[in-house]
Amino acid sequence: MANTYKLISSVTVDSGGVSDITFSSIPSTYTDLIIKASIRGTGTGSPNMLLDINGVSTGRTSQWLQGNGSGNVSCYAFTTGDIATANTTSQTASTFVNLEIYLPNYSSTNSKCFHVDNVQENNTSLAYMELMSGFWSGTSVISSLKLSISGQNIAQYSTAYLYGISNA
Amino acid sequence: MSTLTKLVVNCETGEEQIVNLTPEEIADRDALAAAYEAEQAAIAAAAQAKAELKASAKAKLIAGQPLTAEEADVLVI
Numbered sequence: 161m162a163n164t165y166k167l168i169s170s171v172t173v174d175s176g177g178v179s180d181i182t183f184s185s186i187p188s189t190y191t192d193l194i195i196k197a198s199i200r201g202t203g204t205g206s207p208n209m210l211l212d213i214n215g216v217s218t219g220r221t222s223q224w225l226q227g228n229g230s231g232n233v234s235c236y237a238f239t240t241g242d243i244a245t246a247n248t249t250s251q252t253a254s255t256f257v258n259l260e261i262y263l264p265n266y267s268s269t270n271s272k273c274f275h276v277d278n279v280q281e282n283n284t285s286l287a288y289m290e291l292m293s294g295f296w297s298g299t300s301v302i303s304s305l306k307l308s309i310s311g312q313n314i315a316q317y318s319t320a321y322l323y324g325i326s327n328a
Numbered sequence: 329m330s331t332l333t334k335l336v337v338n339c340e341t342g343e344e345q346i347v348n349l350t351p352e353e354i355a356d357r358d359a360l361a362a363a364y365e366a367e368q369a370a371i372a373a374a375a376q377a378k379a380e381l382k383a384s385a386k387a388k389l390i391a392g393q394p395l396t397a398e399e400a401d402v403l404v405i
Contacts, residue, residue, distance in 0.1 A: 169339045178335040179349055179357065185340040208364055217356060236371065240363045306334075311361030313332075322339065 164326040173318040177202045180308035183322045188267040188301050190324030195305065197320040198256035201248040203312030208242040212306040217241060219297030226290045244278040245288040246309045255281035256318065266302040271295065378402055
């Protein structure tokens with residue numbers, strides 16, 4: 161059972177936006193990692209957010225359960241590192257998708273599993289909320305994590321916090 | 329066209345850097361965007377095909393006509 165929860169690093173996107181946020185040189189001294197982020201894209205629509213581990217964009221699968229506030233829950237499967245639906249300028253101004261990414265046992269030399277839960281903030285009748293189960297076939301210790309949005313930039317005031325959790 | 333940049337945070341030093349994307353990173357980003365668009369198109373096509381099957385099955389049921397196996401599949405829970 162985790163009994164520590166330490167902020168490793170945090171970032172806020174400045175004016176102009178960026179194509180991605182990368183946490184590099186992540187220490188391997190913790191048991192699990194958590195990213196808590198509020199993200200908004202500079203484009204339109206509802207594109208997916210992507211997670212690259214150690215700069216690798218292969219060997220990834222994800223399974224989603226998605227609700228939108230009405231209708232049936234949808235299920236999706238991706239192989240392109242998709243982890244969540246991003247907020248963009250198509251959602252209410254100054255709103256963000258809020259997500260938590262949990263990566264257990266990130267310093268092992270086995271393949272990595274992780275999960276994401278997220279909700280869009282959108283002051284209309286439609287806002288996506290998702291539970292996502294992810295897999296990465298890489299066996300190296302996780303030392304970098306990159307968050308991006310498919311085909312568009314991450315907007316100003318988006319934030320990401322990386323925490324380390326230890327079990328002792 | 330504005331330069332694409334990334335924000336890199338070094339977790340050991342706390343240093344934040346704004347770095348221009350390399351041509352390879354831009355190509356990778358474009359490829360991922362294209363893959364995403366393809367996946368979205370496939371999802372939409374599958375949903376449309378299922379809706380059409382259900383509509384066809386419903387019409388045949390009302391008309392008392394036999395269903396195909398595919399049409400029966402979308403009605404059986």
